[in-house]
Amino acid sequence: MKGNPITTSMIPSIFTLANLLFGFLALILVIEQQYTLAAAMIVLSVLMDSLDGKVARRLSVSSDFGKELDSLSDLVSFGVAPAILTYQAILYPQPDYVRYIGLGIAAVFALCGAVRLARFNMLNITTYFVGVPITFAGGFMALLMFFRNMLPWYIYLGSMLVLACLMVSRIKVAKLGK
Amino acid sequence: MKGNPITTSMIPSIFTLANLLFGFLALILVIEQQYTLAAAMIVLSVLMDSLDGKVARRLSVSSDFGKELDSLSDLVSFGVAPAILTYQAILYPQPDYVRYIGLGIAAVFALCGAVRLARFNMLNITTYFVGVPITFAGGFMALLMFFRNMLPWYIYLGSMLVLACLMVSRIKVAKLGK
Numbered sequence: 216m217k218g219n220p221i222t223t224s225m226i227p228s229i230f231t232l233a234n235l236l237f238g239f240l241a242l243i244l245v246i247e248q249q250y251t252l253a254a255a256m257i258v259l260s261v262l263m264d265s266l267d268g269k270v271a272r273r274l275s276v277s278s279d280f281g282k283e284l285d286s287l288s289d290l291v292s293f294g295v296a297p298a299i300l301t302y303q304a305i306l307y308p309q310p311d312y313v314r315y316i317g318l319g320i321a322a323v324f325a326l327c328g329a330v331r332l333a334r335f336n337m338l339n340i341t342t343y344f345v346g347v348p349i350t351f352a353g354g355f356m357a358l359l360m361f362f363r364n365m366l367p368w369y370i371y372l373g374s375m376l377v378l379a380c381l382m383v384s385r386i387k388v389a390k391l392g393k
Numbered sequence: 394m395k396g397n398p399i400t401t402s403m404i405p406s407i408f409t410l411a412n413l414l415f416g417f418l419a420l421i422l423v424i425e426q427q428y429t430l431a432a433a434m435i436v437l438s439v440l441m442d443s444l445d446g447k448v449a450r451r452l453s454v455s456s457d458f459g460k461e462l463d464s465l466s467d468l469v470s471f472g473v474a475p476a477i478l479t480y481q482a483i484l485y486p487q488p489d490y491v492r493y494i495g496l497g498i499a500a501v502f503a504l505c506g507a508v509r510l511a512r513f514n515m516l517n518i519t520t521y522f523v524g525v526p527i528t529f530a531g532g533f534m535a536l537l538m539f540f541r542n543m544l545p546w547y548i549y550l551g552s553m554l555v556l557a558c559l560m561v562s563r564i565k566v567a568k569l570g571k
Contacts, residue, residue, distance in 0.1 A: 333461035
């Protein structure tokens with residue numbers, strides 16, 4: 216492993232880093248108030264996240280490094296970015312009390328995402344998920360953003376809270392696309 | 394391990410989650426253009442990050458879960474938050490070409506931070522660091538923010554680039570405070 220050159224085993228990590236890059240750009244776009252584009256970046260992250268696993272399995276190069284990098288990227292793209300996007304686009308413009316509760320729930324969403332990732336990595340289970348995957352939770356919040364002219368704010372607040380709880384729950388979720 | 398209740402082993406994770414929370418708040422404060430406060434949040438994250446390890450060693454409850462959660466929090470607080478803070482506060486107001494290069498280098502800083510964390514976790518070395526720790530890199534960028542009325546923009550751009558390279562370098566760095 217020492218001094219590892221760029222090899223086949225690095226290829227899935229390129230998709231994982233693309234996942235992180237799109238998550239990073241989503242945050243930049245939130246600052247620029249480009250909320251639809253920010254949500255689109257998170258959707259691109261979901262795509263990259265599904266590709267890295269597929270490519271790793273196809274090339275038979277799943278690695279601990281890749282798994283670690285995947286978790287790290289997932290927290291940014293599907294935990295932090297959707298929480299900040301939802302807070303800023305939907306909850307920040309609401310009355311003060313909604314804004315403060317919204318900030319709290321957005322933080323809880325990101326924290327629960329981190330707990331889920333840390334716990335799932337530790338369990339080392341590969342056949343099913345324990346708790347709703349953060350990719351689903353973050354992707355769902357990004358998709359909701361495309362309907363923000365139709366849906367009231369409490370749908371966003373409620374979804375974040377429910378998804379946060381489901382991420383740290385002990386519910387077994389079947390893995391798709393294996 | 395199953396159904397783990399809140400036990401002594403959970404105490405260090407409270408500090409780790411506080412680290413992540415301050416990183417999350419730093420991002421929110423960047424959006425609100427409160428750059429000094431955002432930098433202060435990152436400094437608080439550094440403090441929390443140094444406490445979680447100390448507490449875990451004192452209580453002899455170092456765990457894989459804690460290590461995972463620590464890496465996840467570190468990427469947000471010391472990779473993503475300082476990069477976005479530096480880009481937004483210092484580089485965004487510059488001429489177009491600085492802004493675009495700045496965005497690229499900020500993204501590289503965050504990505505190199507993730508690679509460093511994934512690689513270091515995989516190596517499982519506990520006596521020294523390989524590459525400059527992300528906590529140092531992110532903490533340094535946060536401290537620089539307090540001098541932003543005195544320093545030119547290229548100090549920030551250069552520091553981010555150098556620190557990004559040092560994080561993924563193979564330099565052995567002594568661990569302090571063991």
